[in-house]
Amino acid sequence: MPDPAPQPAQPASRASRRRRATSGVAATVVAGRRRLLLALLAGCLSLGAAGYAWLFGDLPAVDGLAAPGPFQSSRILDRNGHLLYDLVDPQLGQRTLLPLAAVPRALRDATISTEDANFYSHPGVDGWGLLRALGTNLQGGQGLAGGSTITQQLARALLLSPQEAGERTLRRKLREALLAYQIEGRYSKDQVLALYLNSIYYGNMAYGVEAAAQAYFGKPARDLDLAEAALLAGLPQSPSRYNPLVNPDAAAARQRDVLDGMVKHGYLTAAQAATAAAEPLHFAQGRFPITAPHFAMYVRDLLEARFGQERVYRGGLTVDTTLDADMQAAAETIVRQHLAALAAQHVTNGAVVVLDASSGAIRTMVGSADYFDPAIDGQVNLALAPRQPGSAIKPLTYAAALARDYTAATVLPDIPAEYADGNGQTYVPANYDHQFHGPQRLRQALANSYNVPAVYTLHHVGVYGLVQLGRAAGLSTWDNSRRFGLALTLGGGEVRLLDLTGAYTAFANAGQAQPPYAITRVRDSAGQVLYDATRDPTLHPTPPLFGDHSAAVAWLIADILADNDARLPEFGPASPLLLSRRAAVKTGTTGDWRDNWTVGFTPDYVTGVWVGNSDNTPMQNSTGVTGAAPIWHDVMESIHQGRPARWLARPPDIRQVEICARSGLVPGPACHERVQEWFVDGTVPTATDTWQQDVAVDNSSGLLACPGAPPATYTIRNFLLLPAAYAPWAALAALPAPPTAYAPACAPTTGGSTAAGTVDLALTAPAANAVAGGLLTIQGRAAGRGLLDWTLAWGEGPAPARWQILASGGAADGTRPLATWATGDRGGVHTLRLVARLRTGGTLEVHNRINLDNIPPVAWITYPAAGTSLAGFVSGEQVPLQAEALDNSGIAAVLFYADRHLLGRRDAAPWTLMITPATLGAGPHQLSAVAVDLAGNRSPPAAVLVQR
Numbered sequence: 001m002p003d004p005a006p007q008p009a010q011p012a013s014r015a016s017r018r019r020r021a022t023s024g025v026a027a028t029v030v031a032g033r034r035r036l037l038l039a040l041l042a043g044c045l046s047l048g049a050a051g052y053a054w055l056f057g058d059l060p061a062v063d064g065l066a067a068p069g070p071f072q073s074s075r076i077l078d079r080n081g082h083l084l085y086d087l088v089d090p091q092l093g094q095r096t097l098l099p100l101a102a103v104p105r106a107l108r109d110a111t112i113s114t115e116d117a118n119f120y121s122h123p124g125v126d127g128w129g130l131l132r133a134l135g136t137n138l139q140g141g142q143g144l145a146g147g148s149t150i151t152q153q154l155a156r157a158l159l160l161s162p163q164e165a166g167e168r169t170l171r172r173k174l175r176e177a178l179l180a181y182q183i184e185g186r187y188s189k190d191q192v193l194a195l196y197l198n199s200i201y202y203g204n205m206a207y208g209v210e211a212a213a214q215a216y217f218g219k220p221a222r223d224l225d226l227a228e229a230a231l232l233a234g235l236p237q238s239p240s241r242y243n244p245l246v247n248p249d250a251a252a253a254r255q256r257d258v259l260d261g262m263v264k265h266g267y268l269t270a271a272q273a274a275t276a277a278a279e280p281l282h283f284a285q286g287r288f289p290i291t292a293p294h295f296a297m298y299v300r301d302l303l304e305a306r307f308g309q310e311r312v313y314r315g316g317l318t319v320d321t322t323l324d325a326d327m328q329a330a331a332e333t334i335v336r337q338h339l340a341a342l343a344a345q346h347v348t349n350g351a352v353v354v355l356d357a358s359s360g361a362i363r364t365m366v367g368s369a370d371y372f373d374p375a376i377d378g379q380v381n382l383a384l385a386p387r388q389p390g391s392a393i394k395p396l397t398y399a400a401a402l403a404r405d406y407t408a409a410t411v412l413p414d415i416p417a418e419y420a421d422g423n424g425q426t427y428v429p430a431n432y433d434h435q436f437h438g439p440q441r442l443r444q445a446l447a448n449s450y451n452v453p454a455v456y457t458l459h460h461v462g463v464y465g466l467v468q469l470g471r472a473a474g475l476s477t478w479d480n481s482r483r484f485g486l487a488l489t490l491g492g493g494e495v496r497l498l499d500l501t502g503a504y505t506a507f508a509n510a511g512q513a514q515p516p517y518a519i520t521r522v523r524d525s526a527g528q529v530l531y532d533a534t535r536d537p538t539l540h541p542t543p544p545l546f547g548d549h550s551a552a553v554a555w556l557i558a559d560i561l562a563d564n565d566a567r568l569p570e571f572g573p574a575s576p577l578l579l580s581r582r583a584a585v586k587t588g589t590t591g592d593w594r595d596n597w598t599v600g601f602t603p604d605y606v607t608g609v610w611v612g613n614s615d616n617t618p619m620q621n622s623t624g625v626t627g628a629a630p631i632w633h634d635v636m637e638s639i640h641q642g643r644p645a646r647w648l649a650r651p652p653d654i655r656q657v658e659i660c661a662r663s664g665l666v667p668g669p670a671c672h673e674r675v676q677e678w679f680v681d682g683t684v685p686t687a688t689d690t691w692q693q694d695v696a697v698d699n700s701s702g703l704l705a706c707p708g709a710p711p712a713t714y715t716i717r718n719f720l721l722l723p724a725a726y727a728p729w730a731a732l733a734a735l736p737a738p739p740t741a742y743a744p745a746c747a748p749t750t751g752g753s754t755a756a757g758t759v760d761l762a763l764t765a766p767a768a769n770a771v772a773g774g775l776l777t778i779q780g781r782a783a784g785r786g787l788l789d790w791t792l793a794w795g796e797g798p799a800p801a802r803w804q805i806l807a808s809g810g811a812a813d814g815t816r817p818l819a820t821w822a823t824g825d826r827g828g829v830h831t832l833r834l835v836a837r838l839r840t841g842g843t844l845e846v847h848n849r850i851n852l853d854n855i856p857p858v859a860w861i862t863y864p865a866a867g868t869s870l871a872g873f874v875s876g877e878q879v880p881l882q883a884e885a886l887d888n889s890g891i892a893a894v895l896f897y898a899d900r901h902l903l904g905r906r907d908a909a910p911w912t913l914m915i916t917p918a919t920l921g922a923g924p925h926q927l928s929a930v931a932v933d934l935a936g937n938r939s940p941p942a943a944v945l946v947q948r
Contacts, residue, residue: 059175060159062182074303074317076296078325079361079520085296086289087313098210098221100194106226107209109267110233111197114258116150117265119193124151124184125177148176153236154196155179161310201309202232203239216244218284218374226272227279230258239309240301245283245379249386252277284374292328294367294381295321299518306531307522316525321518322361327354327639331364334634339369342611345622347596348375350611351382352635353501353516357606360505360514360539363639364607365498368614377614386477386494387610390588390624391449392597393470395557396503397489398446398454400461400469402680403547405860405886408443408556409664409677409685412453415729419459419486419910420880427486429455432589433570438729439722441664443677446557447566449587451490458489459910460884462862467493472545473503473513491590501599501608507558507584508601508648511550512541551651552680558584558648559678561600576629579636581645587624594618596627600636603646607635653681660689662720665888668828669797670694672718687888688828690851693719693769694798698743704768706745721769721851723890724934725908740768742846759784761836763848764815771889773854773935776821778806780834780846787811788837792819795831798849803833826852827888853935857887859894859942861929866944870917870925877918883911883942885931897928897941920948 074087100108112119118126126149148156155176164172183192202212212232213221224232234254235242244251259273268276290296299321303312311317335350354364367381402408414437418426431437431451445453458466466488467481475495478484484493498516506513517539522531533539544550560566561584564573571577577585577600585600594616599608609628612619619627656678660671667674668689679685696705696714705714719738722730730737765779766772782790789810793803807819818834830852835845863882864870870879881903885891894911896903898920904913911929928943 059179062155062159062179062186074312074315074319076299076319076321078291078321078323078328079363080325081320082291082325084291084321084323084325085293085300087300087317098194098198098208100190100197102222103194103197103209104222104224104229107221107224107229107233108193108197110230110258110262112150112193113261113265113267114233115153115236117261119150120189122149124180124192125149149180150196151180151183151192152176154192154199155183157201157310158195158199200236201239202235203243204245214284216283217281225276225279226268227255227276227281230262230276231255231281234258240304243301244281245377246297246301246381246384248380282374283377283379290371291325292323292365293371293379294383295323295328295362295365295518297379298365298367298381298384302519303522317530318523319519320521320523322356322363322520323365323518324363327364328366330638331366331635334631334638335366335369338631338634339611342619342622342627345620345627346613346617347611347619347622347627348613349382350609350628350631351497352631353383353498353608354635354639355501355505355514355516355606357505357508357601357604358514360502360516361520362498362516362518363605364635365518380614382610382614383497386496387595387612388491388493388590389495389500389597390491390590390595391451391454392500392586392588392599392624393491393493393495394446394449394454394489395507395561395586396469396473397458397461397466398442398560399507399546399553399557400466401442401457402553402556403545403550404461406442406457406460407664407677407679407683407685408441408560409659409679410442410886411439411664412442412445412456413725413909414438414440414445414450414452415726417452417456417910419455420912420914427455429486429490436729436732438726438733438735439662441661441677443560443563443566444569446560447563448570449567450570454489455486456910458486459882459912460862462865462882463488464863464865469545470495470503472542473506474515474542475499475503491588491595497597497608497610500597501606504599504601504606504608506542506545507554507561508603508606509541509554510651511544511546511554513545514541515539549651549653549680552654555648555651555654556678556680558601560584561586562647571625575625576633577625579633579640581640582647583636585629585632587629589623589627592618593620593622596622596624598624598628598632600632602636602640603648604643605636605639607632607639609635654678655681655684657684659685660692663689663691663888665689665691668692670718670829687855690771690828690853690889691721693721693738693829693849695719695738695849697739698745701743701745703739703741703743706743709745724892725890738769759786759836759838759844761787761790761834761844761846762815763832763834763846766848766850768848769851771851771853771934773823773852773937776823777817778819778821778832779815780818781815782809782818782834782836783811783813785811786839788839790818790834790836793833793835794821795833796826796828798829798831800831800833823852823854825854827854828852851889851935853887853889853933853937855888856937857885857891857931857933857939859883859885859929859931859939861927861942861944864927864944864946867947868944869947870920871948873917875918876916878914878916881913881915881927881929883929883931885911885929885939887931887933887937890934891931892934892936893932895930895932897926897930899926900928917948922948924948 076084078084159179198208201207204215206212206215209221213219213224217228242251242254256277259277262268263270263273331352335352339347339350349369352364352366356363365383367383368378370378372378418428420426429452437450440453463484464481467478470478476499477494502516503513517533520533523529546553562582564578583600583602588597594612596611609632611627656676658674659677660667661673661675665685666688670692671689694716697717698705698714760781760783763780791808792806794806795803806821830850832848833845835843837843861883863880881896883894885894893905893907895905896913903915906913924945924947926943926945928941930941931939
C-alpha cells in the first residue's frame with residue numbers, strides 16, 4: 001500500500017491542546033504499559049513449552065498485512081435451490097486503499113474516540129483490559145471484559161482465521177494481544193491507523209473507509225462531512241445492528257454516541273455535535289446481481305450475527321432459505337404496478353411480506369418498490385422498519401377482550417367519551433368517518449374498524465395487557481408499556497411489518513403465533529450442517545396466546561375478519577378485501593396519512609402490505625383500503641393460484657346461537673331483528689332482550705292506544721329502548737322514542753266526569769317503560785266521587801293473558817303508594833294495570849309497561865393490578881382507578897372505594913376515577929368498585945389489594 005503520511009494530522013484545536021499538555025508523560029505511560037504487557041506475557045510463557053505452543057506456536061507473521069487472505073464465497077439460495085445472491089468477499093473488489101492523509105480528519109477523530117481513545121499512548125494492547133478478561137475467564141465467564149484496541153481489531157481481522165476470529169476465548173484474546181504488540185513493533189501508529197481504516201468491515205459489503213463512503217453515500221471518503229463520518233465510525237462495532245439502511249433509528253442513536261464521544265475527548269464542541277446529529281443523511285445505491293435484495297441482505301445480517309463476518313464472506317457457506325423466488329417476483333411486479341397508479345396521491349413506496357401460515361416461513365419479502373432507487377431510499381428495508389400500524393392492530397385488542405370476558409355479541413358503546421390520562425389531560429377518541437354509531441356488537445365494531453369501541457375495549461383490557469399480548473405474539477418494538485396510552489389500539493405504537501404479519505399467524509393457527517424465519521439450513525464448504533431450522537428452539541410456536549379457549553378466540557377473530565356482510569357499512573359489498581376464496585383481512589390507516597396497511601390470511605398464507613413514503617411525508621387521501629388493500633388482494637390471488645379453497649377448522653368448544661341483533665341478548669317477543677352468532681362454550685347469553693318493545697300506538701294521535709281499543713284504531717310499532725348512557729346519542733340520532741301518554745280518547749281513564757261524579761285514576765311510578773327491580777313501591781291516584789273501589793294487578797309481557805292481584809282499596813285523594821311488589825327474580829317486560837270500578841257499574845283502567853331487571857351487574861377493576869405499588873407518588877400526583885361493568889339493562893353508576901370508604905362515583909362510562917395515592921397513607925390498601933344498574937341492582941364489590 002502507499003506509505004502513509006509520516007505524522008498524523010492534528011485533531012481539533014481542543015484535542016491539540018490536550019495532546020500537547022499530556023505529551024510529556026506519554027512516553028512514561030507507554031513504557032509502563034509495555035512493562036505490564038511483558039509481565040503478563042511472561043507469566044503466560046511461564047506455563048512452559050506446552051503452554052507456549054498452545055498459545056503462540058502457530059501465530060501468523062505480521063509482515064504484509066495489506067495482502068488479502070484466501071476465501072470461498074457463500075451462496076444464498078431460495079427454497080427451490082435458485083441462487084439469490086453470491087456473497088463474494090468484498091475485499092477483493094470493493095476496497096480502495098487510501099493514505100492516512102486522504103482520510104478526513106473527522107473520520108479519524110471519530111474512529112479513535114469511539115474505538116480506542118488511548119490509541120496514541122498504548123503499545124497496541126490495553127493491559128488492564130487484558131487482565132480483566134483473564135479474571136472473567138478464570139471465573140467461568142463466557143465473554144471477555146474490556147474492548148479491543150484498534151491494533152487488536154486489525155490483528156483479528158487480517159491475521160486470524162474466520163473460525164478463530166469468531167471465538168470468544170482467552171486463548172484468542174492472548175494471541176490477538178501478542179499479534180497487536182508485534183504489529184506496533186513493526187508499524188508506526190499512523191500506519192496502523194491507516195491499515196485499520198483501509199481494512200475494517202463497515203457492513204453493506206464494504207471493507208475500508210473508501211468502499212464504505214461509496215457504498216453508503218455514493219461519494220469518495222475525502223468528501224464525507226462530520227455527520228457522515230460519525231455514522232461510519234460507529235458501524236464497525238456491529239455493522240448489522242447499526243446498518244442505517246435496515247435499522248435507521250439504531251444507526252442514528254449510534255451516530256449520536258460517536259458524536260458524544262468526540263465531545264468527551266475534545267474533538268468537538270457540543271454545538272458542533274448537535275448540528276451534525278440534526279443533519280439529514282442521504283444514502284446512495286448501486287445495482288449488482290441479486291434476487292430479492294432486501295431478503296438477501298436480511299439473511300446476510302442473520303448469518304453475520306450467528307457466524308461472524310469472516311466466516312460468512314470467506315467460509316464457502318451454502319445457505320438454504322425459505323423464500324419462493326417466483327412468489328417474490330410476482331409480488332415485486334404487483335407493488336410496482338399499483339404504486340404507479342397511486343403516484344397522484346403521493347404514494348411512492350411499499351413493502352410486502354408473505355408467510356407460510358402454518359410455519360412462519362418467509363416466502364416473500366419486498367422491502368421497497370426498488371432496492372436500487374435512491375429517490376425513495378430504496379435500500380431501506382421497510383418490512384423491518386418500525387411504522388405506526390393504524391387499525392391493523394385492533395384484532396389483538398379484541399382477541400385480548402374475547403380471551404377475558406367479551407363475546408362476539410358483546411355490545412360496545414360508539415358514543416362520545418373522554419378518558420383521563422393521569423396527567424390532567426383527557427383523551428377523546430373519534431371515528432375515521434367523524435360519526436358515532438351508537439351500540440355496536442363486537443363483530444360490527446371490529447369488522448367496520450370503528451375507533452371509539454376499540455378504545456373502550458382497550459380501556460377494559462388495559463394497555464399493559466395488550467402490550468404483553470403483543471410482545472408474546474412477536475411485536476419486538478413494544479418494549480415498554482409505560483410509553484403507550486389508549487391510542488395504542490388505533491396504531492399509536494410502531495411495529496415492523498414482518499412482526500405484525502407474524503403476529504397474525506396466531507389467528508390462523510389456533511392462537512399460536514409462528515415466529516417468522518428465513519433460513520432453513522446452513523452448510524459449510526465440506527457439506528457439514530452448521531444450522532438446521534428444525535432444531536432451532538427459538539422457532540417453536542408460541543404458547544397459546546388467548547387463554548384457555550385460545551383456538552376458539554383465534555377462530556372468532558378470523559371469522560369476523562372474513563365476514564364481508566358485517567363490514568358492509570364501511571367497506572361496501574365489493575371492496576379489495578374480498579377475494580375469490582374466503583380470507584380474513586384487516587386494514588389500517590394512520591390519522592396523518594403516513595401509513596397504509598392491510599394484513600390478512602387464509603389457512604395457507606399470511607400476507608402483510610404497507611404503503612407510504614420512506615421520508616415519512618404524508619400521502620394524499622390514501623387509506624388502507626385504497627392504498628394497501630389492492631396490493632394485498634392481487635398478491636393473495638397470485639400466490640393462491642392452483643391451491644384448493646379451504647377455511648379454518650372450527651374448534652369443538654364453539655357453537656352458534658340466535659341472538660337479538662341490537663342487544664346481543666336472548667331474543668324476546670319484541671325482538672324482530674335476529675342474527676346467528678358464534679360463542680365459546682360457557683359464554684352464551686342467558687338474559688332476555690329488553691331493549692326492544694312492541695307498543696300499540698293510536699293511529700290518530702301517535703300516543704299510546706287505549707286499553708281494549710279496536711285493532712283498526714292503532715298500529716303495533718317496535719321501539720328501541722337503550723340504556724341511559726346512550727340517551728345523548730339517541731337524541732342526536734333522532735332515534736324514535738315510544739309515547740308515554742295515552743291518546744286523548746282515553747281521557748276518562750286518567751280523569752274526567754261520569755254520571756256519578758268525577759274520577760281521577762293514574763299510575764305514576766314506576767314510569768312507563770322504566771327499568772326497575774327488587775321490592776317496588778307502586779304509586780298512583782285513585783280518587784273521585786264516581787269511583788267505588790280499585791284493583792291493582794300485574795301481568796307478564798306487553799299484553800298479559802293472566803293478571804296477578806297486588807292490592808285493592810277505596811277512593812282517596814292525592815298521589816300515594818298503592819302497593820309494594822316483590823318482583824323476585826323476574827325479568828323482561830311486565831305490565832301494571834290499575835282498574836277502577838265505577839258507581840255507575842262500569843270500569844276504567846290504566847296500564848304501565850315496565851322492564852323488570854333483577855340480575856345484578858358485574859364489575860371488575862382493570863387498573864391497577866393486584867399487588868401494584870403506589871409508593872413513590874408525591875403530593876398531588878394522580879393515577880387512574882379504572883373499572884369495567886356489564887349488565888343486561890345498562891349501568892347507571894360505578895362507585896369507587898378505598899378500604900370501604902367512598903372515594904367517588906361516575907355516572908357514565910368510561911368508569912375511571914382519578915385518585916391521589918399520597919392521600920391513602922401507609923400500608924396496603926383495598927381498592928374496590930361497585931356497579932349499580934338502571935334497576936338499582938348492585939354488583940358484588942370488585943377489589944384489588946395494592947401496596948403503598
